[in-house]
Amino acid sequence: MDRQIVICMDGTGNEIRRKASNVLKIYRHLKKDDAQIVHYVPGVGTRDGQTLIGDTWQRLKSLAGLGFGLGLEDDVLDAYRFLSRCYRSAEAKRRDWQLDQDRDARLRRGIGVAEAGDAPPVFLDDRIYLVGFSRGAYAARVLAGFIHNFGLLPPDRLHMAAQVFRAYRRLTEDPQVARTRPPAELYAEMRLYGRVLDPDVSVSIRALGLFDTVSSMIRFHPVWRNLARYRSLIGFGRHAGVSYNTSVRIVRHAMSVDERRSMFRSEHWVPSDFYPTRFRNSRLKRLQYCEQRWFPGYHADIGGAVREQDSGIGKLTALWMLDGIAADEAAAEAEDNRLRADAGDPALPRRPLGLALKRGARARYFEGATDSTDVFGKPYAGPDGLAPLHPSLTPGWWIFEIIPKSLKRREWKPGRPGLVWYFPLGEPRLVPHDHIVDPTVIVRRDAMPLYRPPNISGRDTLPE
Incomplete structure (x- = not known):
């Protein structure tokens, strides 16, 4: 059977509760059967303690997860183990x-x-879809990067997964050193594990569905080293393959125009070509379908993690995500069959496009097109670019805005002066000129005199 495996990785502090994120909504309303296997991973910063004695420790872990993403790598390994047990080539x-x-x-x-x-029938690889919000979106990108750089272990060797992941993390432990080392030396430890454990290195990711990716991953280096190299008391880093990955066919990324928190800077994707394996063979080269789009609203609005009656922006981004993945898959299928025809090969069997929702779920839960209500008696919202927004820079988050940050981490250039450090003070995100701004941003700006995002000033025509 041709199957698709969907991993839903939720955002910072998000779990099964009243303010369900888009990731949880999608997970809830996806079909779950032999043809579509679905797995849900709660977000970093959630509290999973089962005893009263551990409650204080869980609170501390929750705060660390909310502020710095601690616990994210455990979530990645959880999803990796699930894939290993389910995926079939x-x-x-x-x-x-x-x-x-x-x-x-x-x-x-x-x-x-x-x-x-x-x-014999025609056999096809299972397709892997990763959907994530906030640091869950970053976790999805880490999972894709780990699979790209190492491969997928069979279930009987999963006891070595954490050890291999530590080697993967060390690839970017010191970015300055990593940039100067030749690839053969940099990846030597990973390749040694590969020769011993023999993972499947031909596993690709069909689609990444990302809602406002953020990272803020701490690197625990000595303070003097951080000051010398990064001009910062705290070192931040990224994992290998989280911004650029040739093993991903489709990337869709919804981003927040209005988010201001310096700990929640958006992680952009760098488009590339696509290859079914990490070994680049020109015969297998394909397009990577990538769209990054900016929507009105703050971080929680983009991820849909607000009250149902206020979730119009989230419904907008969710439908854009679901429809876009299906459309990109149709384009990818057409490209694959065209190239197969040129090579004299038969067309591939037709497969369902996109993520399969339960019958009636789209109209009821995402479009708000029925009279149905949720368990709290509230009608389901539909997509609405003029829906209420939920500012995220609350007094608790202002603590991080008055802590000096290194200029090397600064995005917003026309801002406050500084020599080595600067105070973020709620600076807006930088929207690259070649990125797509959703028309609802302009519609909202024109309809609401007080809505004036400084990072899109002067943008009346939008690149498509």
Whole structure:
């Protein structure tokens, strides 16, 4: 059976509760059957303690997760282990089919019945879809980066996954050193693990569905080293393959125009070509379908993690995500079959496009097109670019805005002066000129005199 596996990785502090994020809504309303296997990972900063004694410790862990993403790598490994146990390649399916045929042939010979001689069907790899919000979106990108740089272990070798992941993390532990080392030396430890553990290195990611990716991953280096190299008391870093990954076919990224918190800077994606494996073969080269779009609203608005009656922006981004993945898959299928025809190969079997929702879920829960209400008696909201916004820079977050930050981490250039450090003080995000700004941003600006995002000033025509 051709299957798709969907991993839903929720955002900072998000879990199963009243203010469900888009990730949780999508997880809840996806079909879950033999053709579509779905897994949900709660966000970093959630409290998972089961005892009263551990409550204080869980609160501290929750705060660390909210502020700095601590615990994110555990979530990545949880999703990795789930994939390892569920994913099946075309080769594995073909091998199992042949074993069944051989067993059937032996049985037929034993009872004197002619062999069936069935023609082998066309086998396809399972497709992997990763959907994430906030640091859950970053976790999805880390998972994709880990699979790209190492591969997918079989279930009987999963006990080594954490050890291999530590080697993967060390690739970017010191970015300055990493940039100066030749690739063969930099990846030597990873390749040694690969030779011993023999992971599947042909696993690709069909789609990344990202709602406002942020990271803020701390690197625990000595303070003197951070000051010398990064001019910062705290060192921040990224994992390998989180901004650029040739093993991902489709990338869709919804971003917040209005978010101001310096600990929640958006992590942009760098488009590239696509290859089914990390080994670049020009014969296998394909387009990577990538769209990054800015929407009105703050971080929680983009991720849909607000009250249902106020979630019009979130419904807008969710439908854009679902429709976009399906449209990009149609384009990718057409490209694949065109290239196969040029090579004299038959077209691939048709497969469902996009993520399969339960019957009626789109109209009821995402479009708000019915009279249905949620468990609290509130009607389901539909997409609305003029829906209420939810400012995120609350007094608690202002603590991080008055802590000096290194100029190396500054995005907003026309801002306050500083030599080595600067005070963020709620500076807006930088919207690159080649990024797409959703028309609802302009509609909202024109309809509401007090809505004037400084990072899109002067933008009346929008690149598409």
